[in-house]
Amino acid sequence: MTITERGLHTTQLTTPRYHTVGIGAGPSNLSLAALYKNVTSERLALFDSRPGTGWHTPLLYPGVRMQTGWMKDLVSLVDPRHELTFLNYLVTSGRLYALINSQFDSLPRIEYERYLTWATERLGVVNFGSQVDSISITDDGFEISVDGMPVALSEHLVLGLGTRAVRPAYLSGLPAERAFIADELGQRLATLDRTAPTAVVGGGQTGLESVLRLLGSGFTDVKWIGRNQWFRSIDDSPMANELYRPSHIEYLQGLNRDTRRQMIDDSRYSGDAITPGGLRALYQSNYDGFLSLGQFPVTLLPGRDVRTTDLLSDGNIRLCCSTSTLPEEHVVRQIVVAAGREHVKAPLDDELRERIETDDDGHAIVESDYSVRWKGMNGHKIFTFNASRYSHGLTNAGLTQLPVRAAIVLNSMFEREIYPISDDVCAVHW
Numbered sequence: 001m002t003i004t005e006r007g008l009h010t011t012q013l014t015t016p017r018y019h020t021v022g023i024g025a026g027p028s029n030l031s032l033a034a035l036y037k038n039v040t041s042e043r044l045a046l047f048d049s050r051p052g053t054g055w056h057t058p059l060l061y062p063g064v065r066m067q068t069g070w071m072k073d074l075v076s077l078v079d080p081r082h083e084l085t086f087l088n089y090l091v092t093s094g095r096l097y098a099l100i101n102s103q104f105d106s107l108p109r110i111e112y113e114r115y116l117t118w119a120t121e122r123l124g125v126v127n128f129g130s131q132v133d134s135i136s137i138t139d140d141g142f143e144i145s146v147d148g149m150p151v152a153l154s155e156h157l158v159l160g161l162g163t164r165a166v167r168p169a170y171l172s173g174l175p176a177e178r179a180f181i182a183d184e185l186g187q188r189l190a191t192l193d194r195t196a197p198t199a200v201v202g203g204g205q206t207g208l209e210s211v212l213r214l215l216g217s218g219f220t221d222v223k224w225i226g227r228n229q230w231f232r233s234i235d236d237s238p239m240a241n242e243l244y245r246p247s248h249i250e251y252l253q254g255l256n257r258d259t260r261r262q263m264i265d266d267s268r269y270s271g272d273a274i275t276p277g278g279l280r281a282l283y284q285s286n287y288d289g290f291l292s293l294g295q296f297p298v299t300l301l302p303g304r305d306v307r308t309t310d311l312l313s314d315g316n317i318r319l320c321c322s323t324s325t326l327p328e329e330h331v332v333r334q335i336v337v338a339a340g341r342e343h344v345k346a347p348l349d350d351e352l353r354e355r356i357e358t359d360d361d362g363h364a365i366v367e368s369d370y371s372v373r374w375k376g377m378n379g380h381k382i383f384t385f386n387a388s389r390y391s392h393g394l395t396n397a398g399l400t401q402l403p404v405r406a407a408i409v410l411n412s413m414f415e416r417e418i419y420p421i422s423d424d425v426c427a428v429h430w
Contacts, residue, residue: 020413021144021154022046023135023346025126026055028385029160030116031074031402033123034084035410039418045152047144049131053117058183060113063216064209065106067234067275068399074119078403078419084119093118105277127151136349141380156413159346159384163397166340170309174317174335179309182210182338189217197332199223199319201306202339203231208274208282210338211298215285222298223330225321227305227339232273239428240270243393244400246423251430252393253368257359261390271394304328309335343387356382366391369412370405383409 019042022029029046036044071077073086082088090096099111120126134145135157144152165181180188182202192198198219200210203226211224224231234240242248252260282298289297304321312318312331319330348356357365357373365373366388371381385405386397395401407419 015150015153017153018043018045020044020156021152022158023132024160026160026162027402032406033125034074035406044125046126047130047132048128051129053120055113055116060110064109066109066112070107072400075403078407086115089115089118133347134349137352157382161344163341163343166342178334182206182336185336192334194218195220197221199332199335201225201337203228205274207338208278210336220297225301225304229303232269233276233279234273235270242428243267243270244395246404246421247426249393264393271398370409
């Protein structure tokens with residue numbers, strides 16, 4: 001039984017059995033499901049706690065752009081003839097020419113979310129409104145439970161849980177309507193004072209987008225605070241893009257752990273940074289504001305790390321920052337935090353969690369095929385997306401290699417080369 005709405009769970013006397021169950025229905029597991037459906041008649045189901053489709057919905061609004069190209073969709077890099085390509089979405093939805101003629105440098109993120117919704121509806125395997133609270137191992141495979149009741153048995157398990165925003169400790173004790181994380185900006189924007197000093201904390205893409213949203217909404221005194229010494233933009237050069245090819249991932253696998261970690265840290269700003277177009281838009285809008293207001297509506301404050309906050313007697317908020325020289329204080333009326341995300345932990349029961357083999361840092365050991373190393377597998381595999389940064393590099397959590405990762409998992413799952421991963425035409429010899 002396919003569950004597509006909140007609260008609809010099977011009433012069968014026996015627990016439904018699947019070949020593969022995925023936890024989470026984000027882009028990673030949707031890519032897997034899309035490729036899966038075209039190569040096997042085995043059953044697959046995805047379980048997701050959200051009430052319906054969406055992709056970082058609180059952070060979506062007009063003007064927000066993708067950081068990857070449109071060809072890097074759910075399937076095209078390994079199966080460009082697949083019916084769930086982004087191009088087919090544009091054609092079947094009748095918007096192909098309108099999008100082409102809009103001449104976007106980067107795809108609107110809202111469009112990408114609608115593409116994911118379109119693909120989800122056609123796959124028909126997602127069980128929304130299903131908060132998985134326990135995953136255990138039985139003689140027959142994995143048992144997945146929702147609200148304490150078993151809803152699925154599965155030969156294999158795929159974890160695609162993604163990340164969630166972290167609420168820093170320094171927000172504690174501050175008025176929630178004026179001190180919140182970026183995910184809440186949309187719902188609180190109308191109640192904020194547009195002329196009052198407003199801080200945005202976080203020097204990444206979400207921080208930039210929050211600043212742009214405030215600027216576009218008429219805020220005239222925004223302080224953008226970032227921890228790094230400058231607001232770094234993504235390196236989108238040809239050489240930087242070589243880091244996101246299958247050949248480079250394969251190269252990383254052959255390095256020792258310390259060398260691989262250092263290389264990945266050194267190249268992080270090829271992806272973990274802000275889009276040049278977004279930064280350019282901010283500078284241009286800020287200059288327009290200078291022309292009309294006589295002062296810049298946005299002040300950029302790199303090299304500051306917010307350590308603590310105080311609620312002052314007049315209701316203002318004092319931010320205490322460390323810098324490379326002397327401590328600084330900044331007084332604002334309202335604060336938006338766009339810094340920090342954490343991985344969502346899989347709800348494995350104690351027995352299964354104890355079987356997972358970990359490295360010296362306590363992280364699960366992830367093999368080259370994205371399978372987790374664990375004791376007593378007995379033919380049952382656990383695969384994980386978004387949890388292998390220091391073994392698989394920068395493609396681990398990004399969208400650039402979604403179908404390649406999914407294809408590697410399927411090849412391993414079925415123990416044969418279903419999807420060839422070819423990357424031989426490369427001028428770079430790592």
